Amino acid sequence: MRTKFLPLFSFSVFMVCIQLLTYLTDSAYHLTQLTMTAYYSLLAIGLCMLIGYAGQISIGHAGFFAIGGYISAFLTTYDLSPHKGKAIVAALSKIGALSSRPDLYGGNILTMHPWAACIIAVFAAMIIAFAIGGPVLKLKGHYLAMATLGFGIIVYRIVLGTTFLGAADGISDVPPFQVFPGIAITGKSSERILNYYLAWVIVIAGMAFLLNLIDSRIGRALTAIHGAEDAADAMGIPTARYKLRVFVLSAVFAAIAGILLTHYNGGIGPSEASVMKSVRYVSIVAIGGMANLWGCLAMSLILNYLSLRGSFGTLDDAVFGGILILIMLFAPDGLLRKQLLSDIRLFFSRRSQKEETQ
Amino acid sequence: MSLLSLEGISKRFGGLQAVSDVSFSVDQGSIKALIGPNGAGKTTLFNLISGVLPPDSGTITFNGTKVQGLMPHQVASRGMARTFQHIRLFPKMTVLENIMIGRHIHSKAGFVAGMLSLPFTWNEEKQIRGKSLEVLNFLGIAEFASAEAASLAYGQQRIVELGRALACEPKLLLLDEPAAGLNMRETAEMGRLIARIRDTGITVLIVEHDMSLVMNISDEIIVLSYGRKIADDKPLAIQKNQEVIRVYLGEEDA
Structure with a gap:
């Protein structure tokens, strides 16, 4: 227990220090990108569980992010007032799933409440993940990579080509997500500090869940499936079922990330579903050390933040593609691993040996 | 009482009849060995029993219930644990x-x-x-x-793989060439270990090439040749069986 608690606590302190630093240097605007980074990190750690621990690659997780984001964006912006007479709208209103707010033109619109939209979006992502994962996870290696890539492309083309999802413009004017009274996920600058903490508390909670899972019987079973699937099967582990469940779990992390970021940004566009986003997430997991949740979180924090600050300029996508190529060439097991230091030592000792013999 | 029994099990891969009409049973608390020349169908038979492959025909009864057609993890959860010819640890x-x-x-x-x-x-x-x-x-x-x-x-990895199977507390332990790659001392140790495991009440079915090991620890031996069972008897009787000597021991001694 203590071994899990201490890093989580240290990380929380670190994130508090960053906030204090932005306060002291009067640069609170950094918190906006750091909050967005938090939501992308939520996806990254879920994907790390799937790729790093269970050994099942997915190059389509931007698709689940977009499914979550677009469903909640659509449901919280689609005006139901013309359909007020219908039974379903009356029923939704009765259970409190609807909320009314003034629109840009002074009128009133009636939409789904963000909580209701969020629950529906997560369920939809789960069902889609079950439907896709079932057949696709029978594949291994490159074939699984290609199939998930195909899924990502399909989601991208659908959101790009669907008029009521805003086509190339996406959906804007997504309302804040009133999580609890007084706490709303919104990009308003007056709520910036609150949103920064809210986002990172969610990430830390997600980390705690996944760290628990890794230390559990299920976590060991997933690592076993990664190591030798036939042997895991022979030990009574229902490998197909577990692979599907961890796939769905990572899809739920992605969908929640998509939902929350959409409310924070006040909208979502088709670029969130693009293949390059999926590649970016895979490269973060790879550079984080594959089966290393903390490495993945650290790299997600650094790289997403730099990317969102525009540090990579027009080379943004190229940087992530380049990282993936370099990792696959020089550290196919991931960069930030326990054995990294000994590997580096080995590398240099071999080189010096070579020089000596020359 | 037999813990495991096979009735008329057959398996064909394309043009190759890997296992044909094999029947035998393994008594509770005994060590039974499965021997035969390379390609006799021993590992295929193992894969049929443990659910990795479905048989074309025949029935496999384990602990009173039919297990053919079940997935490997379902067979395992009914109390059958196995090791692999090529070590399959989680590295x-x-x-x-x-x-x-x-x-x-x-x-x-x-x-x-x-x-x-x-x-x-x-x-x-x-x-x-x-x-x-x-x-x-x-x-x-x-x-x-x-x-x-x-x-x-x-050699230690082999022991760990055995331990992993033992941790399942199986009723039946399937060992696929547990002495493969071991030296003479390690093989003898493995034999003593398997006998100790049997003494704890676990039934053992073993595929093995090493004759010294098989003859020492087995209660009964089945001999396969080209997918057929040609003998099923006590070790001493197997050593004297003319057909066994011809297809198997004879070839090696010649």
Whole structure:
């Protein structure tokens, strides 16, 4: 227990220090990108569980992010007032799933409440993940990579080509997500500090869940499936079922990330579903050390933040593609691993040996 | 009483009849060996019994229920554990974690319980760890508990694989060439270990090439040749069986 608690606590302190630093240097605007980074990190750690621990690659997780984001964006912006007479709208209103707010033109619109939209979006992502994962996870290696890539492309083309999802413009004017009274996920600058903490508390909670899972019987079973699937099967582990469940779990992390970021940004566009986003997430997991949740979180924090600050300029996508190529060439097991230091030592000792013999 | 019985099991791969009409039974608490020249169908038979392959025809009864057509993990959870001819450890896990995988069928925490680390899982984890350490002590490899499995010597990896299967507390243990790649001393040790396992009440079915091992520890031996059973008897009788000598021992002695 203590071994899990201490890093989580240290990380929380670190994130508090960053906030204090932005306060002291009067640069609170950094918190906006750091909050967005938090939501992308939520996806990254879920994907790390799937790729790093269970050994099942997915190059389509931007698709689940977009499914979550677009469903909640659509449901919280689609005006139901013309359909007020219908039974379903009356029923939704009765259970409190609807909320009314003034629109840009002074009128009133009636939409789904963000909580209701969020629950529906997560369920939809789960069902889609079950439907896709079932057949696709029978594949291994490159074939699984290609199939998930195909899924990502399909989601991208659908959101790009669907008029009521805003086509190339996406959906804007997504309302804040009133999580609890007084706490709303919104990009308003007056709520910036609150949103920064809210986002990172969610990430830390997600980390705690996944760290628990890794230390559990299920976590060991997933690592076993990664190591030798036939042997895991022979030990009574229902490998197909577990692979599907961890796939769905990572899809739920992605969908929640998509939902929350959409409310924070006040909208979502088709670029969130693009293949390059999926590649970016895979490269973060790879550079984080594959089966290393903390490495993945650290790299997600650094790289997403730099990317969102525009540090990579027009080379943004190229940087992530380049990282993936370099990792696959020089550290196919991931960069930030326990054995990294000994590997580096080995590398240099071999080189010096070579020089000596020359 | 027989724990495992096969009735008329056949399996064909394309033009090759790998196993044809094989029937036999394994008595509770005994060690039964399966021998035969290369390509006789021994490993195929193992894969049929453990659910890796479905038989084309015939029935496999284990502990009173039919198990043919079940998935390997379902067969395993009914009390059948196996080792592999080519070692299949989980390389990046420690020796202890490898053994702990063997406790999977005796524990039940799921994804949600694991993520929330519910109190009942703490107790379960303690039991998994305790039982696994018992297995390590039984095998005399407790000192390697926290070593990475892949870092162990070959002979030790074989023992760990055996331990992983033992941690399942199986009724039937299937050993696929447990002495492959071991030297004479290690082979003799493996033989003593298998006999000790039998003495704890576990039934053992073993595929093996090493005749010294098979003749020493087996209660009964089945001989396969080209997918057919040609003998099923006590070790001494097998050594005298003319057909066995012709297809198997004869070829080696010639």
